[in-house]
Amino acid sequence: MANSLNGxxxxxxxxxxIAAYKAVELLRLLTKAGASVHVVMTASAKxxxxxxxxxxxxxxxxxxxxxxxxxSAAMEHLQVSENADLLIIAPATANxxxxxxxxxxxxPLSTLFTGYDGTVLVAPAMNDKMWAHAAVQENIxxxxxxxxxxxxxxxxxxxxxxxGLGRLAEPADMVREIQQLLAQQSDLQGIKFLVTAGPTRxxxxxxxxxxxxxxxxxxYAVARQAVKRGAEVVLISGPTHLEPPPGVQxxxxxxxxxxxxxxxxxxxxCDVLVMTAAVGDFSPAExxxxxxxxxxxxxxxxxxxxxxxxxxxxxxxxxxxxxxxxAESENVVQSAQEKLKRKQLDLIVANNISAPGIGFQSDNNxxxxxxxxxTIEALPxxxxxEIADILLDRIKSKIAPSS
Ligand SMILES: Cc1cc2nc3c(=O)[nH]c(=O)nc-3n(C[C@H](O)[C@H](O)[C@H](O)COP(=O)(O)O)c2cc1C
Numbered sequence: 001m002a003n004s005l006n007g008x009x010x011x012x013x014x015x016x017x018i019a020a021y022k023a024v025e026l027l028r029l030l031t032k033a034g035a036s037v038h039v040v041m042t043a044s045a046k047x048x049x050x051x052x053x054x055x056x057x058x059x060x061x062x063x064x065x066x067x068x069x070x071x072s073a074a075m076e077h078l079q080v081s082e083n084a085d086l087l088i089i090a091p092a093t094a095n096x097x098x099x100x101x102x103x104x105x106x107x108p109l110s111t112l113f114t115g116y117d118g119t120v121l122v123a124p125a126m127n128d129k130m131w132a133h134a135a136v137q138e139n140i141x142x143x144x145x146x147x148x149x150x151x152x153x154x155x156x157x158x159x160x161x162x163x164g165l166g167r168l169a170e171p172a173d174m175v176r177e178i179q180q181l182l183a184q185q186s187d188l189q190g191i192k193f194l195v196t197a198g199p200t201r202x203x204x205x206x207x208x209x210x211x212x213x214x215x216x217x218x219x220y221a222v223a224r225q226a227v228k229r230g231a232e233v234v235l236i237s238g239p240t241h242l243e244p245p246p247g248v249q250x251x252x253x254x255x256x257x258x259x260x261x262x263x264x265x266x267x268x269x270c271d272v273l274v275m276t277a278a279v280g281d282f283s284p285a286e287x288x289x290x291x292x293x294x295x296x297x298x299x300x301x302x303x304x305x306x307x308x309x310x311x312x313x314x315x316x317x318x319x320x321x322x323x324x325x326x327a328e329s330e331n332v333v334q335s336a337q338e339k340l341k342r343k344q345l346d347l348i349v350a351n352n353i354s355a356p357g358i359g360f361q362s363d364n365n366x367x368x369x370x371x372x373x374x375t376i377e378a379l380p381x382x383x384x385x386e387i388a389d390i391l392l393d394r395i396k397s398k399i400a401p402s403s
Pocket of ligand 1: 014015016017018019042043044045092093094095096097107125126127130
């Protein structure tokens with residue numbers, strides 16, 4: 001990781017907090033490590049440090065006016081971040097976080113952020129009460145759900161004279177975090193992922209079906225983050241309301257049998273299979289050709305078990321690393337461990353679907369990772385995007401332990 005900054009283009013966004021002076025130190029460390037740093041400032045940031053300071057130290061003009069007669073026509077807000085490897089916003093004020101989390105774009109920094117689809121790291125800094133405010137915390141959660149990385153502020157003496165949580169992370173720590181994120185951008189290059197997501201849908205008649213509450217968010221997050229980290233990804237998805245992540249090869253399906261066929265088709269080509277889909281366990285013995293009529297008699301339907309995809313994978317796999325998910329409502333870890341053994345999985349992600357506010361349809365989850373060596377790793381409540389990245393880290397360390 002030592003030279004990971006050499007020749008990389010970093011955009012440094014500075015908003016108007018008292019810690020803006022620390023962005024000067026951050027700029028110095030980044031340029032010293034060989035990065036080409038382009039600075040973007042809000043109007044408030046200019047009250048704390050002048051653009052001239054950043055321009056002199058970075059060797060590049062500073063973008064601080066959207067409507068500047070010389071550069072506006074060239075769409076500078078898009079140009080500055082073109083080919084950038086990473087955008088870091090330090091310090092990020094409560095105001096700027098609010099804009100970024102909600103898609104506002106009325107200053108150079110927020111405009112640039114909304115036009116940038118690469119890796120973003122924000123380092124908030126503010127008074128401890130501001131940081132603890134529900135609105136700020138909600139904005140932080142929103143940003144994490146978007147896949148933005150957040151360096152939490154530190155405990156320490158604040159500019160307002162009190163000691164509390166709100167100090168900007170140290171510039172040297174930010175540099176280390178940037179190096180780690182840059183290294184992550186291609187750490188899955190050359191690895192082929194097959195990911196299943198969403199529910200399956202079994203039709204009863206032309207207008208009715210049975211399905212389950214899976215939203216597909218976990219699988220889409222795994223697929224999105226894997227592509228971002230350089231992997232090739234085939235995403236087999238049941239019906240969801242989600243946009244397919246850019247760069248994945250989407251294979252839509254409905255019935256469990258269709259998902260099974262697609263998994264079997266793509267299994268020989270993949271290195272890693274991540275089965276997040278909530279595959280229905282039963283399908284109707286018969287699909288009615290015509291719509292079933294309303295009746296005052298009880299309706300009796302017969303269901304047959306669907307094909308067990310993970311069982312079939314266990315029989316067919318030829319060295320692929322296989323990850324299963326276990327949504328349990330009791331004895332979560334024990335049930336997941338039994339499933340891991342029964343289905344010959346390399347790793348299982350267990351979650352308790354009876355816990356409120358997590359799991360199905362939520363953007364967050366609280367999961368436990370269990371591997372075939374019986375290592376148990378309980379993760380705290382976090383966004384599905386964060387879980388996806390940790391899961392990918394663990395998969396990477398298992399399949400390429402030396403890298
Ligand atoms: C002396 C001073 C220090 C400030 N420090 C901070 C700070 O550390 N964090 C913060 O969120 N806001 C801070 N503010 C308030 C912001 O400057 C204000 O919310 C401003 O609108 C932020 O604009 P921007 O997000 O466009 O840069 C400070 C204001 C003053 C006057």
